[in-house]
Amino acid sequence: MASKENTYKNIYKENYAKVMRLCMGYTVGDEALAKDLAQETFIKVWQNLDGFRNESGIGTWIYRICVNTCLAEIRKQRKKDRNLSLDNIQVSDSDENPNEKEDMLVQLYSCIDKLSSINKAIILLELEGLPQLEISEIMGIKHEAIRTRVHRIKQQLTKCVNNE
Amino acid sequence: MNNFEELQNKWQNQSGMSATDNGFEALLKSVKSIENKQKTGNIVLTITILILLSFLIYVSGYNSNTFLLGIGLMVGSLVVRIAIELYSLKKLRSINFSKDSNTFKSDLTNYYSFRKYTHYLITPLALVTYAIGFVILLPQFKATLSHGFYLYILFSAIVFLLIFCVFIYKQIKNELSKLKQLQVQD
Structure with a gap:
């Protein structure tokens, strides 16, 4: 058990920041909610650790658990206008928390929030700098389709952040 | 004007996201608490089933069909x-x-x-x-x-x-x- 705890602690330390960033992307920068989701992710990591067979890297495995936890838990937070086209959206950060977040980051959160849940996961993984092949493995979507989607979402996101 | 690479850079360098020892201790506590709750849940369920079974054995002694039908x-x-x-x-x-x-x-x-x-x-x-x-x-x-x-x-x-x-x-x-x-x- 002690050995499992040590492994778990290392996994936690090495992956917490990226899990937290991904959760922050899902919660539109709501830190408390993101911490809950990150905790939920690591609880599932513990529960599934014995079954981890190293078929994919530990990082890919954790990202899968994190994305799925966010997909399962965050749905009730979705807003009615989530399916609007990004091209028509003007971003306002007036109701966010300006004391702690830089404007660009706040805008980025808002723009990510306008995406569908799957596109949101794809772009969050792209923002993390993951290779598209790994994103494809995490999402279960063909590499070619991921490539096309990433290209489209990147353009939309950049436009949205720049208020174009 | 922000291009995607700038956004990516900003994203990856967000502050205040690092793991802490206290955070890990709290997490480990939650994990153990969930495991204990599952064990308690199983005990409560077993006791409930035993009570229900005892109750059914007890009421089966009644001769009233209406009572047995209702309770059944x-x-x-x-x-x-x-x-x-x-x-x-x-x-x-x-x-x-x-x-x-x-x-x-x-x-x-x-x-x-x-x-x-x-x-x-x-x-x-x-x-x-x-x-x-x-x-x-x-x-x-x-x-x-x-x-x-x-x-x-x-x-x-x-x-x-x-x-x-x-x-x-x-x-x-x-x-x-x-x-x-x-x-x-x-």
Whole structure:
């Protein structure tokens, strides 16, 4: 058990920041909610650790658990206008928390929030700098389709952040 | 003007995201607490089943068919509902969060579709059966209990049923909304 705890602690330390960033992307920068989701992710990591067979890297495995936890838990937070086209959206950060977040980051959160849940996961993984092949493995979507989607979402996101 | 690389750079350099020892200790505490709760839950369930079985053995000695029918319908509907709830829980826990998101989403959609069947068919049927069992027992309660206690049982049952219905309605609404959102095309 002690050995499992040590492994778990290392996994936690090495992956917490990226899990937290991904959760922050899902919660539109709501830190408390993101911490809950990150905790939920690591609880599932513990529960599934014995079954981890190293078929994919530990990082890919954790990202899968994190994305799925966010997909399962965050749905009730979705807003009615989530399916609007990004091209028509003007971003306002007036109701966010300006004391702690830089404007660009706040805008980025808002723009990510306008995406569908799957596109949101794809772009969050792209923002993390993951290779598209790994994103494809995490999402279960063909590499070619991921490539096309990433290209489209990147353009939309950049436009949205720049208020174009 | 921010290009995507700038956004990516800003994203990866967000501050205040590092792991702390206190955070890990709190996490480990939650993990242990969940494991303990599961053990406690299993003990409570075993005790409940034993009590129900003892109760059924006890009432089987009664000669009144009406009483046995009423109590049988009430206990039976409860047992069926609990069994389905436990099966659902097992099914939910068996969903593998480490699968790719596409498969996971499909598994989760299947789960909530199964729950829809439970909510629209089994739950109303169990509630009606429970209520019928209770109504069958009412004349016996009236004949054997004091008027005050009879009224107490009658009204507390109605209040319990109403509270239970509200609770189930909220659960159904929440789960159906999750299913609807899962089925939204991405």
